[in-house]
Amino acid sequence: MKKLVIATRGSKLALWQSEHVKAELEKAHPGLEVELSVMMTKGDKILDTPLAKIGGKGLFTKELEEAMLRGEAHIAVHSLKDVPMEFPEGLKLGVITKREDVRDAMLSEKYSCLDELPNGAVVGTTSLRRRMQLLKIRPDLIIKNLRGNVNTRIRKLKEGEFDAIILASAGINRLGLASEVRYFSPISKEIMIPASGQAALGIEIVDNPEVERIVSVLNDSDAIVETMVERAFITVLEGGCQVPIGVNAEVKGDSIQVKAILGLPDGSEIMTESMNGTRTDYLTIGKTLAQKVVDKGAKGLLERAEKMALSEVF
Structure with missing residues (x-):
């Protein structure tokens, strides 16, 4: 195989992830051409409704999977936490990469940690898991839905819509955005248990031995054990x-x-x-x-x- 096509969403984080995989594969396989095919998913289009009400995280993978099944792409790079447990026939999970920081993080322009948030502070997250754990320790907080890509969420914070927002540390680190806010505070796993697969990339592939051989160099044994x-x-x-x-x-x-x-x-x-x-x-x-x-x-x-x-x- 001389050319490998990656189906990717167009958000900055998705593009970073796909560009990272592209660079690693080209380094591991001199002479291999890797191309990105950028597309928009339903999850990127519907930004005013919580994911739980519109079908879940699979909304970020369906269009990419359809492109792969049509033969337009060989692999798709996802945040593993967004990858459903089941795959369409003809596709499979081919790679689980080394994990970044698995913790969630609080971002704020005013407060350095959860303990500093005042009574009734407005915190942004769409994750039911994060909502549950926040309200477990701070039932006084007002939790409001926060959709959009990472940059959009940070912009909403800086515009004053929220006192704090909760995001995955991994995405902030990968995009180098910690300096965009006054306070970037990873939250201990003793306080907030992360999502399944958080901080690992999952590479979905067409069920093809040659494609699997090419991408397998990116597997990380510890990440595979943990996320499985x-x-x-x-x-x-x-x-x-x-x-x-x-x-x-x-x-x-x-x-x-x-x-x-x-x-x-x-x-x-x-x-x-x-x-x-x-x-x-x-x-x-x-x-x-x-x-x-x-x-x-x-x-x-x-x-x-x-x-x-x-x-x-x-």
């Missing part, structure tokens, strides 16, 4: 972005630690669970942890969470 645990947990719970779930696995040498949280979007009812194991347990530990919360009533709690998320409150 997280995605297994989500799969058992059948949880998409319509329900608030946080799960994070961390490899430390030969051990692996997994922490999870789920509950109602308003933070009024929360379930947490954790588990330690060895690296060799990675194919089972996510499912085992999920079964522990299922046995405690997680499925019923998530059904209530979905109804709440689809109500007019959020």
Whole structure:
């Protein structure tokens, strides 16, 4: 293969991710031409409605997948946290890259951390997971929906629509935007458990051995172990972005630690669970942890969470 085409969204973060993969592949395979094919997804067009109400994160991948199935592109680069658990026939998850900082972060022009936010502060996020965990520790906060790309969200913060906004640290670091705001404060995983797959890139590919061989150089063994645990947990719970779930696995040498949280979007009812194991347990530990919360009533709690998320409150 002499030419590889990457289907990508047109946002600055999506383009950064695709350009990064392009550069790494061209470095690993001298003589290979890598081209970007930029397109807009439904998720990029509908910016005034929470994702939970319009179909979830798959809205950011569908058009890219259709282009790949038509033979117009070979791969698509996604934030792994936005990649659905199931793939259309003919496509597969080919690569999971090394993770950036997995933590969420608070950005603000006025306040340096969550503790400094005054009573009734307005915080922007569209994530039900972040909303749940914020309201768990600070039920006084006013949480408002925040859609748009990273730059748009920062602009809304700077224009005074919010006292603070919550974004993934990884996106801010990749785009070099920390200096755009007065305070950029990563939030400890003890306070806010990240989303499944957060900070890793997932490269979706056409099911073709040659394409898989070319992109496989970008795989990271620790990231694969961690995110497979997280995605297994989500799969058992059948949880998409319509329900608030946080799960994070961390490899430390030969051990692996997994922490999870789920509950109602308003933070009024929360379930947490954790588990330690060895690296060799990675194919089972996510499912085992999920079964522990299922046995405690997680499925019923998530059904209530979905109804709440689809109500007019959020």
